[in-house]
Amino acid sequence: MRGDVGARVRLLAARDAECARFGADTHRYALRPPLPEAEIRRFEAAHGIALPPAYRAFVAEAGDGPAGPGHGLMPLTEPRAGVDDDWAVDAEWREDRQPGRLATPFALTEPLRGPLRALPESLTPGTLTLSELGCGTYDRLVLTGPHAGEIWHLDPDWAGFVPRHADFRSWYEEWLNAV
Template sequence: MSTSTWAGVRDRVLGLAERPGADQVFGARGHGFRLGPVMDEVQLRSLEADLGVGLPASYRAFLLHVGGGGAGPDYGLMTPTPGDGGWQWRGTGLGFSAAPTTAEFAGRPFVAEALAGELAALEAREPGEDAYASEEEFRRAYAAWDARYEELYDAQEAGAVFLSEQGCGYSSLMVMTGPHRGAIWEDLRPMDRGIVPTGHNFGDWYRSWLERTERDLAGVRPTAT
């Protein structure tokens, strides 16, 4: 997706705040159709150094020409932010933010897809108390099982950025490494569906949200005063 794809997008997004009905758009109370400042090449190279890999092209162009974060799908986009511990994505200016993600963690291999089968197999082997001779043996076995489950559960998040909070514990992630790099996946673990692909890359995902929001607001009439 070329730089020209983002031409005029910043003004279009900011202009939505003035449209009748804008405050009724889902997520607007979280981002208010505000966008953070755009980033420059020096900042992006520093971020990529911590990440250990180049940013997906469409997202990189977005950061350069639209904004570092703010208005976007659901409750808005997290913003890459430098700090003492390196770069991380944080909910700057958002009323409801996703979990922060460090660049170092996002630059690890993306393994959610590979771990899905392993997690399912582990769930099927959850210890039952009646299989053990004593309560103490069961507690030890369950503690070991639970520790492994938590390890695999958390490992699913590596190689991706928690980019946008959907509400009710669901989030949109952007994959940063491997063959799915630049793709948007959803964290649907609260409904036991794992981390799954949406079939969209960042550019398509963001522009679809913008175009849908513009269509929804086009038919809203100003409130009579």
């Protein structure tokens, strides 16, 4: 998988040498090295979860971000000094890693459409932030419950919290094919 993704990301970079595509100035079409299996298992054990297969395969075979939708794919693990100096995780990323948060059951059984007047604390547990899309909007990977493996789009000001893709692969493929 890494070779195919890596080649496609390099092609995107060549087509957008000025990094004019939205978010490219942040992720710069870079792919961090894949995560070792032991590191992925440690993350899963520490958070009491099993990563959905498509996402797990991506971080194990293609890379741990940042080239990807929006301002880039957030890393599963802590950014590395000297490697990710130009790219920083945000408060959503840090909040996701609070003890027990990722293993908490995902609260929604149906999408919440339209503006959310207040973002309830119980809305995002059981999901992992994948990408920040600007203006407080995020794509999140559902980790628990009947929607596990799906990508949901969180836009509290306009769209609500709604399903976006059936799985990580289709979400990332859409980004790769968008140019």
